[in-house]
Amino acid sequence: MTDIPLLSLAIWIPILGGVLVLATGSDANARMARVVALLTAIAGFAITIPLYACFDASTAAMQFSELRPWIEHFNINYHLGIDGISLWFLLLNSFITIIVVIAGWESIQNRVAQYMAAFLIMSGLMNGIFSALDGVLFYVFFEASLIPLYLIIGVWGGPNRVYAAFKFFLFTLAGSLLLLLALICLYNETGSFAILDWHQAGLPLGAQTLIFFAFLIAFGVKVPMWPIHTWLPDAHVEAPTGGSVVLAAIALKLGAYGFLRFALPIVPQACHEYTWLVLGLSLIAVIYIGFVALAQSDMKKLVAYSSVSHMGFVTLGFFLHNQLGIEGALIQMISHGFVSGAMFLCIGVLYDRMHSRQIADYGGVVNTMPKFAAFFMLFAMANSGLPATSGFVGEFTVILGAMQANFLVAFLAATTLILGAAYSLWMYKRVVFGEVANENVARLTDLNRREFFFLALLAACVLAMGLYPFPFTEVMHASVENLLQHVQQQTALTPPPL
Amino acid sequence: MSFVSNLYSATAEIFVASMILAIMLATAFARGIARSLAYSLAQLTLIVATFITFFTLNTGGEHAFSNMFVHDVPGGVLKLMVYLSMMIALLYGRGYLAERKLDRPEYYLLALLTTLGMMVMITANHLLVLYVGLEMMSLALYALVAFDRDAVRSTEAGMKYFVLGALASGLLLYGMSMIYGATGSLEIGEVKQAFLGMDDGSMKVLLFGLVFVVAGISFKLGVAPFHMWVPDVYQGSPTAVTLILSSAPKIAAFAMAMRLLAGALPNLAEHWQTMLLFVAAASIMLGNFAALVQRSIKRMLAYSGISHMGFMLLGLLSNSEAGYSSAMFYVIVYALMTLAAFGMVVLLSRDGFEAESIEDFRGLNRRNPWFALLMLFVMFSMAGIPFFVGFFAKLAVLQAVIEAGYLWIAVLAVVMSVVGAFYYLRVVKLMYFDEPIVNTSIKASSELQLMLSINGIAVALLGLMPGTLLKCCEEAMKAAAFAVGG
Secondary structure (H helix, E strand, C coil), rough: CCCHHHHHHHHHHHHHHHHHHHHCCCCCHHEEEEEEEEHHHHHHHHHHHHHHHHHCCCCCCEEEEEEEEEEEEHHHEEEEECCCHHHHHHEEEEEEEEHHHHHHHCCCCHHHHHHHHHHHHHHHHHHHHHHEHHHHHHHHHHHHHHHHHHHHHHHHHHCHHHHHHHHHHHHHHHHHHHHHHHHHHHHHCCCCCCCHHHHHHCCCHHHHHHHHHHHHHHHHHCCHHHHHCCHHHHHHCCCCCCHHHHHHHHHHHHHHHHHHHHHHHHHHHHHHHHHHHHHHHHHHHHHHHHHHHCCCEEHHHHHHHHHHHHHHHHHHHHCCCHHHHHHHHHHHHHHHHHHHHHHHHHHHHHHHHHHEEEHHHHCCHHHHHHHHHEEEHHHHHCHHHHHHHHHHHHHHHHHHHHHHHCCCHHHHHHHHHHHHHHHHHHHHHHCCCCCCCCCHCCCCCCCCCCCCCHHHHHHHHHHHHHHHCCHHHHCCCCHHHHHHHHHHHHCCCCCCCC | CCCCHHHCHHHHHHHHHHHHHHHHHHHHHHCCCHHHHHHHHHHHHHHHHHHHHHHHHHHCCEECCCCCCEEEHHHHHHHHHHHHHHHHHHHHHHHHHHCCCCCHHHHHHHHHHHHHHHHHHHEEHHHHHHHHHHHHHHHHHHHHCCCCCCCCHHHHHHHHHHEEEEEHHHHHHHHHHHHHHCCCCEHHHHHHHCCCCHHHHHHHHHHHHHHHHHHHHHHHCCCCCCCCCCHHHHHHCCCCHHHHCCCHHHHHHHHHHHHHHHHHHHHHHHHHHHHHHHHHHHHHHHHHHHHHHEHHHHHHHHHHHHHHHHHHHHHCCCCCCHHHHHHHHHHHHHHHHHHHHHHHCCCCCCCCCCCCHHHCCCCHHHHHHHHHHHHHHHHHHHHHCCCHCCCCHHHHHHHHHCCCHHHHHHHHHHHHHHHHHHHHHHHHHEEEEECCCCCCCCCCCCCHHHHHHHHHHHHHHHHHHHHHHHHHHHHHHCCCCCCCCC
């Protein structure tokens, strides 16, 4: 089994499939483009299943490793591998890709091949980000993934799409160029671009601080953390449904993943030094952005702000420096991938019918779309962290972790349960319940089979994860423990003098 | 050294020079087919020159003609790149010139003359030889810029280029005379040696000369504050000439900078590093900000070229082997990208219509998805986004400049890259997000389409495997005579 380069396949099958879809050309062959895209997405997902099946949960070492020289001049290698931290993101990503392809089946009629190809290529690049063990390889995937998303927002987006696409691209580019500088500095210090070598670098505190801030900005933009989150609501609102789903479900996870793979293990002392900063920013995101979400009149914007708030929970968990915090945050990331993706799909279902995202335009949708209302209910509940849904597991674990660390932090973080419920359920009430608001709502038709299928799939995931999270947590233990141990060892050492 | 082995070192130069004479004669007699004959012979000359240079590449490091001439590996590699750029530029420009009745045989003769000038510049080991090469290149270029002699714009650009270029040559020559005054020699190796045991007075004269040398180099590279001519000349020249202007001469100017600064004056490194630091910072900022507001694609690419050359200087001023090879890599990559970009402008230009404005790219994805995709490659490559080769050029340069301890300018450069990304993204936006105004399909010769496709794909493929070219630049610099700091 280990002879097959599974990770390479997981990266390159979607990308090559995307190129193939591009080759189908004009919209005259739209049907073929859709079918090829779906087959590729399924193949891409199928290839990630053995990753989970053959994963050895007892070790923190990198598994399924592949190592080939790439650019010898800089000692850059094509080095792939996954551990318990990254495993689930590959699965999540490949799974969401299938959903996105199905979701765009009918709602995209314009330049279908390019649309599908962009998503497939992006899916491959994302898998690359989660499995790269070489700094430059990571960076290359990290930044290349901007291109398809930029095109998706700009070509198939809403009326203000150009502004949103540029803002998204430039914000992220500014952050990631700082990351590039940090990577080059690390290379100059250690003579290697291997991430695992950097874990042992033991830099002086001054260098650590500089690199930490580069990481904080680079990954903070991507997460996004308050106050550099402003691109996200714009991008979400303007992106087509599929774009919003991938953005929320996968792209935001890249930043958080970066904290775990880069910031914590490479510059542990600086991380300890500035824990207060990250915790502070995270709490602002959780509470303040929660209130901001409450005030939104546009459904997509509301879910976008709720994403920022939930991701604040994730960064909070990481910087609690205990096992519960990090594992809770990881579960929260996966859960948020399912839930926010599903929320955007629900809004997309409504948007396809009414061409409006304003909450005020809706009301009494339950009367005409009962099946839809049931699914939407489940996802809204999950978004607010109802027990037995996936949203609860992550949030509860992070709060437990926070309790171990600091009561006040835990107390403030726990307000998310109230705020989350407030904005999710209030929006749900205004959109779904009540009298039928207008004629347009009265004319709505319920879910078709395709829509029912992908929402049911996500609902199953949300419930499964809420009821039985063991398969998710089991694989993480060893890696997270190892990470924490490493960080503790490093911080216990007195940092070398400046 | 015997006379014959002197000739051996200069085989390529001698071949190109005799071919120029032969073509001149041949086209004078073959009246009917003069145009296509001149074109074919010019391409043939470049191809044969490629073979000659390639097969004499490994002899490396020997001097000829009383040390006036050096036959070394970096020179060989750079010459190969010059041939390649010229071949591509001539091929792209051919249809464009024919449509405007500009494809007279003199065009190809001038193009070969400028190539010969660049070859001499690249292989010069003596300040005067270098100057002669520079002038041969420049004079032919002045004529090329004004080649559309009935168009006011073209002649104006030619005039502007000539006046400013002559001034810059004068500055450079003045600087060289100072160097001669201080060191008593014009030969690069001797200038370097003369530094040892130099008295204070001579040192001052030498520094004084260095300022002018740097100014001359800056002008030829087209970097701030000597960039004024770049946008006007790029815009005014026929696009076929802009193709030549923006690619090969940059490679030659890079060679000149290497010979003069790293070759002759390495002992003054701390001084020219400081000068170049400001020149580079100014170019990167000015180029990127000015490009933001351009409506003409040619002017936009001109300003972007200024910032790219500033970026390249970051590698040079690192004054390390890694820095030199990264700068060489950068200039080669830049030539490839700029050829593709201007090639695209040529592609969109039709009979009597210049694809002058950026707006002409509007909706290209609707009109021709393939070339829109290639232009997307080139734009993202220029913006330094991976997987395209422009990213690795930036990576190499930044690595060198950070290692040399100039973190602040690396930060400045990447911040400016974000500014730069904006105008590259705007081209992509026009091609992909907007609907076309005109819906005419693209008419261009199949050889142009094929070569442009190869060029665009090369930008993407080199990004996937940049290792070979990087290695090649590294080896070339290792084999070079200028050991760092020595």
